Amino acid sequence: MKAITTTGWGPNTKLILSEMDAPAKPGPDDVLVDVHAASVNPKDWKLNFHLAMAATPVGTQRLPPIFGDDLAGVVIAKGANVRHFEIGDAVYGMDMRLRTASLAEQARISQHRVAKKPKNLSFNEAASLPLAALTALQGLRKGGAQAGKSVLIIGASGGVGTLAVQIAKQMKMHVTGVCSTRNLDFVRALGADALIDYTKGDYRKTAGEFDIVFDVTSYETPLTCKALLGRKGHFISTGGQGMSMLATPLYRVLGKKADTVVVESYRQDLDTLADMVEQGTLKPIIDSVFPLEDSEAAYERNRSGRCRGKVVIEVLAD
Structure with a gap:
């Protein structure tokens, strides 16, 4: 073959x-x-x-x-x-x-x-x-996603980000997407309630606080996003870069809410995603x-x- x-x-x-x-x-x-x-x-x-x-x-x-x-x-x-x-x-x-x-x-x-x-x-x-949608679903769950909570999705126009925006909206969360200027309308069309153009300045210092900060780019750490988290915010990373992989577990040791998504492929979660697709709330x-x-x-x-x-x-x- x-x-x-x-x-x-x-x-x-x-x-x-x-x-x-x-x-x-x-x-x-x-x-x-x-x-x-x-x-x-x-x-x-x-x-x-x-x-x-x-x-x-x-x-x-x-x-x-x-x-x-x-x-x-x-x-x-x-x-x-x-x-x-x-x-x-x-x-x-x-x-x-x-x-x-x-x-x-x-x-x-x-x-x-x-x-x-x-x-x-x-x-x-x-x-x-499979991998992108499971990462989005399991990452949001790990962050304690629920209706009415706010989530900041860093990398909202990418493979995981586009699905995380849609799944978070299906969970009835308030979604803010971070992307470049050229992708603002694209991410808005996915259902994001608010948008941040990362090319316009360091939003990490000025965007306010969120219940969940979901970094799907793996470039950020709990420390770089400290001002976005406040005292009770939960940082979630996909963990593919060195500093994020190291800083996230260390931050958790200090008693803070920080996790890396370790994706598991289960038929039950794939069935859940398939249901969302067939109901029209999730589109690849x-x-x-x-x-x-x-x-x-x-x-x-x-x-x-x-x-x-x-x-x-x-x-x-x-």
């Missing part, structure tokens, strides 16, 4: 199209999926983990040489214990235990890490959701679509920092 692997090591690693063996038959709790689409996530390059350590042991297992976490596709085989899916079901999801290896024509994944694809989405749209935002053979260009687009929503890699055209 065709799949995306790497050549070389370190930050100059390139993604290449290769011929690989198809996955082995599914285990008792697994499904085998014909992959129609996958998507790019900043964690792939922010942590320089997938690129630099594609063949490095993790515990007793080695990371799969095939890239990609999110997938959407069709079940073509299933294990003996699989009760939630049938052959031919359209599914979407990801596996955060190691890597889904979704940038390939076929992928094997646990039945507990996928859900039925929202009926009103294409495979490309569904593939854009796709920045661009690349064919499988242009995966390197898709990652370059994601690294540009100018994406509105998610970059999708189409494995099999709808």
